[in-house]
Amino acid sequence: MPLSMADLGEQFLIKKIAGNEEVRRFLENLGFVSGAQVTLVSKISGNVIVQIKESRVAVSREMAQKIIV
Numbered sequence: 001m002p003l004s005m006a007d008l009g010e011q012f013l014i015k016k017i018a019g020n021e022e023v024r025r026f027l028e029n030l031g032f033v034s035g036a037q038v039t040l041v042s043k044i045s046g047n048v049i050v051q052i053k054e055s056r057v058a059v060s061r062e063m064a065q066k067i068i069v
Contacts, residue, residue, distance in 0.1 A: 003038070004046055004064035011039045012069035019066040030057050032067055 006012055014036045017024045031053045032038070042049040046061030059067070 001069060002065045003040070003050070003059070003067040003069050004043075004048060004061055006040045006048075006069055008040050008043060011037055013037055014067060014069055016068040017066060018068060023063070023066060027063065027067065030059075031055065038067075038069065 003012070014032060014034055016034060017027050017032060019027075036052060039051040040048060041051050041056060046064070047058065048061075048064045049056055049058050
């Protein structure tokens, strides 16, 4: 399921990053790689804030749709 549909407060493992090469590289630089653990902290209008690798990162709805957990 896409990260944008995940429940608040739950931990997930990233299974896959969809999208073109530029999008995948951008998300990879933020720490979103297959096998990484993410926790959904907040969700506002589809945009999400996640805890990943000791950091909190805000991701737009479009980008969150490309992160499969």
